[in-house]
Amino acid sequence: MNDILHWDLCTAVEAIRQKKISSVELTTWSIDRLKKIGGPLNAIFRLDEESAIKRANVLDDLQAHHRPLGMLHGVPFAHKDLIFMAGRNAHVGSKILKKNIPDQNSVVMDYFEAAGQVYCGSLHMTEFALGPTGFNQHYGHAKNPWNPLYVCGGSSSGSAIAVSARLVFGAIGSDTGGSIRHPATMCGVTGLKPTSGLVMTEGAFPLAHTLDCIGPIAQSARDCAKMLTVLTNQQTHYETSIELPVKGVRVGIPKQYFWEGVDENIQQVLFENIRVFQELGMQIVEIDNPPMDPINQMMAVVMAVESLEVHHEWLRHFADDYAGQVRARIELGYQYSNEDYRQAINMRKVYRQQFEDQVFSQCDVMFIPTIQVHTPTIEQSTRGSLEDVLKGVGRLTHVTKAMNYLGLPAISLPSGFSNQEMPVGFQLVGRDYSEELILRIGYAYQTQTQWHQKIPSCAAI
Numbered sequence: 001m002n003d004i005l006h007w008d009l010c011t012a013v014e015a016i017r018q019k020k021i022s023s024v025e026l027t028t029w030s031i032d033r034l035k036k037i038g039g040p041l042n043a044i045f046r047l048d049e050e051s052a053i054k055r056a057n058v059l060d061d062l063q064a065h066h067r068p069l070g071m072l073h074g075v076p077f078a079h080k081d082l083i084f085m086a087g088r089n090a091h092v093g094s095k096i097l098k099k100n101i102p103d104q105n106s107v108v109m110d111y112f113e114a115a116g117q118v119y120c121g122s123l124h125m126t127e128f129a130l131g132p133t134g135f136n137q138h139y140g141h142a143k144n145p146w147n148p149l150y151v152c153g154g155s156s157s158g159s160a161i162a163v164s165a166r167l168v169f170g171a172i173g174s175d176t177g178g179s180i181r182h183p184a185t186m187c188g189v190t191g192l193k194p195t196s197g198l199v200m201t202e203g204a205f206p207l208a209h210t211l212d213c214i215g216p217i218a219q220s221a222r223d224c225a226k227m228l229t230v231l232t233n234q235q236t237h238y239e240t241s242i243e244l245p246v247k248g249v250r251v252g253i254p255k256q257y258f259w260e261g262v263d264e265n266i267q268q269v270l271f272e273n274i275r276v277f278q279e280l281g282m283q284i285v286e287i288d289n290p291p292m293d294p295i296n297q298m299m300a301v302v303m304a305v306e307s308l309e310v311h312h313e314w315l316r317h318f319a320d321d322y323a324g325q326v327r328a329r330i331e332l333g334y335q336y337s338n339e340d341y342r343q344a345i346n347m348r349k350v351y352r353q354q355f356e357d358q359v360f361s362q363c364d365v366m367f368i369p370t371i372q373v374h375t376p377t378i379e380q381s382t383r384g385s386l387e388d389v390l391k392g393v394g395r396l397t398h399v400t401k402a403m404n405y406l407g408l409p410a411i412s413l414p415s416g417f418s419n420q421e422m423p424v425g426f427q428l429v430g431r432d433y434s435e436e437l438i439l440r441i442g443y444a445y446q447t448q449t450q451w452h453q454k455i456p457s458c459a460a461i
Contacts (some may be wrong), residue, residue: 004029005455009075009169009223016074019063023056023074027118030076033167034120037459041143041152043161045081046089047121052076056118070116071230077112079172080159081122082129082205083214085109092205093127093155095138095321096314106203108172108214108231115230123158123171127326129207130307131155132182132396133381137323141378144186145456146422149377153183159217160187165459170218170227176207177303178370178400180215181412181427185370188414188423190442190452191217192224195433196407199231208306210345211299211404220452221411221442228435241436246444247281249437251428252363254289258399262372269416269424270369276448277367282441287362290354292402298351299405301336301344308333325389352406356431365438366429369399370412375422403429411438414451423451 004026007015015021031049038044059074082092084102091097105113113119124142126135134142134157142157144150145165152161156173160183163171173180175193184191192215199214206212216227225238253259253274259267274284308315311330319327359366373395381392403410410429418424430438446452 005166005460006453007169008219010226012075012169013072013226016063017069023059023118024053026074027052027056027076027120030168031120033165034078034162037165037461038162038167041145041148041161041165041458042140043124043142043158043165043167044078045091045122045124045139045158048088048119052118052120059116059118070114071226071234072112073116074118075116076118076120076168077170078120078123078158078162078168079109080156080174081125082174083109083172084203084205085119085122088122090122090205093125093129093136093139096318102203104203107200108204111230111233112172120168123162125157126155127323128311129155129174129176129179129205130326130329132178132393133376134183135323135325135381143378144375144422145458146188148458149379150375150422151186151378151381153186155179156183156217160184160189160191163187163189163217163219165456170216170223172227172231173215173217174204174207175213175215175404176211177299177397177404180213180217181370181400181410182396184217184412185414185425186375186423188425188451188454188456189217190220190224190411190413191215192228192411192435192439193403193409194228194231194435195409196404198409198433198435199228206310208303210302210306213404220446221413221439224411225439225443228439236436238436238439242440242443244440245281246441249282249365249441250285250363251277251282252285252287252359252366254287254359254366254368256289257292258289258368262369263374265419266369266372266374266424269418270426273415273426273445273449274367276445280444280448285363287366288358290351290358295351295402295405298344298347299401300332301340302405304333305336305341324386325393328386328390348405355406355408360431364430365434365441368427368429370425370427371396372398374418374420400427408432409435409438411442413442413445414454415449416451
């Protein structure tokens with residue numbers, strides 16, 4: 001059973017298909033780890049042990065009777081708490097929804113069920129998905145498996161922890177300003193924010209509906225490709241093209257904004273990976289990009305207004321049930337008028353075209369940091385005044401949030417460790433619907449590196 005620790009999702013799928021292991025055996029292994037490791041890391045909101053084992057038995061029986069098998073047949077998963085499963089409590093990391101029991105699945109949950117997942121439970125997240133650190137005043141901090149004194153990233157905190165610590169073989173997250181990419185980087189795993197609108201968000205709890213994206217967190221780009229195929233209801237099979245050559249692909253390094261103010265050690269670690277792209281035959285080109293401050297300002301308006309729309313009535317009646325930093329971020333929406341919001345929505349098309357013309361005329365993908373600074377400790381991320389905390393939050397989202405406003409796909413890949421012995425990652429950003437390309441580049445990169453295979457010591461039991 002020790003070999004399972006080194007399996008990724010694709011290996012687990014194939015092992016069940018070839019009857020090297022049963023779904024019940026693999027699910028039992030996963031649930032045991034969710035309890036023993038996930039509990040101390042505060043990665044789990046709800047564990048559905050009984051129903052998971054029952055489901056695994058059913059799937060094993062189907063296989064024994066030679067029934068058609070789904071793409072994820074028999075593999076245990078757990079997902080961010082805002083990805084609803086009908087009849088199961090989902091408080092979305094909040095006090096206000098502590099008794100919430102959805103009566104319908106999220107659409108993507110239906111897709112995963114149809115693909116044969118074994119659903120083991122819901123995972124930790126930041127309150128109402130508002131925060132990049134894993135902070136949750138009501139249910140405690142989620143802890144980074146590489147060092148529990150450090151933040152794990154958010155808001156898809158538990159999803160990244162569960163994959164990093166090898167508790168499950170993949171987890172669905174959501175990303176409104178970086179909430180898949182932040183925890184993926186901080187926990188040393190792979191996370192994909194798809195093109196806006198590619199994956200259906202219906203039935204998942206919203207943060208800001210025009211910015212929200214649902215995507216996969218897994219060990220590798222190939223695993224993410226398999227999960228994205230399921231998340232898109234198998235309309236495109238992303239794995240089939242993942243081994244195509246990448247020679248000649250233009251990788252752009254922007255001169256402005258994205259690399260300005262990057263911690264020296266983080267930049268050194270990330271730039272060491274450029275040679276890997278060169279060895280794979282890709283071209284490294286310096287590129288110009290549009291001014292990002294106007295784009296970020298428009299993103300801030302959309303985020304604030306749309307999140308306030310969700311929470312306006314609750315703020316009137318249950319304001320004290322929000323954590324201070326979460327409430328403060330939602331209440332930013334009161335600063336903006338309807339005209340401000342209309343302008344921000346209308347300008348999106350203009351800025352998207354500007355980005356297309358200036359960036360993707362020069363390159364095929366853009367290579368940028370996921371986070372410009374070292375992963376902070378939990379103590380550092382909560383120290384000081386509310387203003388200090390929110391300033392720190394802004395620093396963490398500096399290079400991710402624009403992609404949600406622009407709607408562009410971005411993958412975060414583990415790429416080494418800082419001098420603080422914490423994972424570091426970079427983003428590859430592509431044109432609309434270029435998931436096949438960025439997954440292919442990610443896969444090629446991971447055939448030459450082993451960062452995605454590293455396992456934190458707390459998980460090696």
